[in-house]
Amino acid sequence: MKNITISSLLTLCIGLCALFLASSCEKDIPTQADYSDYVFSKPDENGGSWKPILLTGPEQIAVPAPEDVSSNGYQEELAALKAAASGLTGDQMQAVGYWSNNPILRWSEIALELVAKYNLIPGPNSDGSYTLPDPANPGNIPNFPFAHPPYAVRALAYLSVAQFDGLITAWHYKYQYNRPAPGQVDPSIPVAYVDNGLPSYPSDGAVIAAASRDILSAMFPLEKEYLAAKAEEQMASLQWAGTNVDSDIAAGVHIGEEVAKAALARAANDGMKRAQCPKPVSDSLKAAAFARFGWQWDNLEAPPRPVGLTPLFGQVKMWNVPTVEEVRPPVPPAPGSAEYEENVRELKHFADNMTDEWRAIANFWQDGIGTYTPPGHWNRFAKEHAIKYRLNPLRTARVFAYLNMAMMDGGISCWDAKYYYHYPRPINTIPGFKTIAGTPNFPSYTSGHSVFSAAGAEVLTYVFPEEGSKFRDWALEAAISRVYGGIHWRFDAEVGTAQGIQVAEYTLEAARADGAD
């Protein structure tokens, strides 16, 4: 009897093990896009003639003519490259595969990861006060920056504008000087990436490495060493891949550093420094809204935060919209009005009858604290479609640049409305209302998710027209997700969507005129 029992136990144990393994099916969880170097859909030989965003033209950054490939200097570089590209270690081969021939995509992932890492809202001190991150002392607690959506979209905009202008400059000199790729000069050099026929001087990869490193180091100062190591590895991989000789890389680094300086000079004076204004200024905005409209938003956290998130982000310099007032949405329905009451009923209906579908939509688009934010989500979509459509680095940078300018302008316009109207959140005016999403620390009208997403979808529809209906559906879903989440009124979402579309049109006008179409 005892033997039977023990053998039954063993059998059942083994059975349970098998059941567990079968049912859990542990999935390998991806930490980055799965792609490798690819043939570009087109090389955009005339890319050097496109209109840059910040530079007056590519020749604003002077790049001297390279030595001829027959010169001793070049031949020495070529020999060094051949040595560097031969006998790669496993780590070197891995780096070559990781960075690929479109490292913009990897820098996008690095930027989003830093946003997620730094997107932590400062908590209260033990005395109930709140300490703000200090850009002068980024290592203080809380660390600088708090990479909330306005901060994130701005960082992404400067990153991609610098990359775009840098690559326009690189393309200009590439096709002016037409230095052949090392593998064409010496076919015995092992070249890791498919040949897309790009002239190699200056190195587009080095432009991307230097510009990305410098912009992101300014935006995330505590990551300076990490970013320098990333850039160094990316530049080294250009040699391990047999793609660029030293002088190609040096010229690219020069462009990248210069274009980053131009971008950071704009950033230093775009008004972001004043966006997180002191309490008296914040209180005066609230009082002005109350005097004008008879309502106001208040932070309900415990302990209450004295100032909302970046009240003056609406005054930050826009990229493509002349004045923020011209895109300001109309006055929202007053609390107590019929439309307002209908919105209250709808929010209660969603809360009381929450379905799996609504909940999943609310959570999918939430992109809250600790994530890459809604602008980051749209950068991810851009990356995935740049891979799908095999864009070259220049065209990839163009997608990101217009996407992030449109979303940043959208965010600025949204924040202008938020603090001009200072409209209360559902938890402010519906007694006892509870939500499945976290209510953010800023006024309700209009919805940031809706504006960011609509602006992002418009730009992505412009560059990937075949996918347009999908992007626009996503933007609408992102907008309504905030109503399902219980933290926005339907009119926040609907007006926000219209606002995003309207603001993006200014950026699209610039895009259509830049010579790339």
Next chain:
Amino acid sequence: MKNIYSFVSLLAIYLAFPGANQAQTPTDDLFMNQRESCIALIYENSWFDEYWEGASLRANGSISTVKRHTAIPMIAIGLFDQLNLIVAAPYVQTASTEPNGGKFIGAEGFQDLSLFLKGSVLNRQAGPGEVALLATAGFSTPMTNYLADYMPYSIGLGANEFNLRGILQYKLDNGVYARATLAYLFRGQAKAERDYYYNNGSYYSHWMDVPSAWNFQAVAGAWLLADILKVEASYTGLKATSGDDIRAYAAPQPTNKISLGQAGILAQCYLKKPKGLGGLAYFSQTLHGRNMGKASIFGAGLTYQFRI
């Protein structure tokens, strides 16, 4: 007597963060004979107003005090004299007390269906008492599509778990006993409704790895009043083998590396009349932890044993 009326006490350790739901761990030495069965219904109430963010204990006005009510129906069946099957299906409800700064709605629903097999490996007289060695193998899986990625309100971890446990007990003939258990909990993945999250780096997926964990317990107890009453004191530990910390003022997530130490007391009685009826009550206090609520837990329940 205790051979007949013994019931596998399923000491549920439902903690404030569902991370530690060591639900229904059959950690004692007791057995039912073949064709005996026992049903139980336990109500458990836990609450915490402080939690460990990584290793540092803090309060959070956004969530105030988080309360958790759990009803645990379960059944134990003697498949053979030395092999028992235990099944449990907890229903959990969570909420913050008012007022709180977050205004989050709580969650409720059936959590995980758990199945355990408990077998006797060794049972013999040694000196002035009896030494017993037992083993359990358990499996649990979510019964509903509750969202694990809604902490601290989520009702469970949302992952399948397979666990193996060894139990060693020495019981003096006068009823005083000491027991040690050690278990390893193999945990699978939870599905979130977002497809990006940060876990010391970017993850582009709905799937979150829920860290596996060690679980151990040391117990000292005694049978009293002619084996009508059992009382015991315990220390329970849980330690995840991987995972990340809760980030500053951010919500926990299923990937967190949780650990805790808990002291508990339990009393269980087996009535002679009406025959088969029993009751139990327990209290535990979390003493230390990591990425967990500093929870107090009270539970009470009724048991009824019968022959099939």
